[in-house]
Amino acid sequence: MAKGKSQYCTWYCSACKCANDVTYYDKRRDDEIVKELSKFCPECMDHVMHRRKDTKKGSGN
Numbered sequence: 001m002a003k004g005k006s007q008y009c010t011w012y013c014s015a016c017k018c019a020n021d022v023t024y025y026d027k028r029r030d031d032e033i034v035k036e037l038s039k040f041c042p043e044c045m046d047h048v049m050h051r052r053k054d055t056k057k058g059s060g061n
């Protein structure tokens with residue numbers, strides 16, 4: 001696992017607020033990271049706008 005340069009983030013559905021995806025990105029390219037993304041939500045059964053929330057490794061959620 002890459003430590004220090006990778007930031008984990010969780011994508012939350014903007015409609016039902018459930019966490020549907022976890023990704024990670026390179027901190028050094030933070031200006032290229034989108035904060036909102038349309039993803040498929042299994043709860044809503046549709047594509048919904050998801051909001052990114054950074055998660056620290058080892059802190060649960």
Ligand SMILES: [Zn+2]
Binds near residue numbers: 014015016018042045
């Ligand atoms: Zn949803």
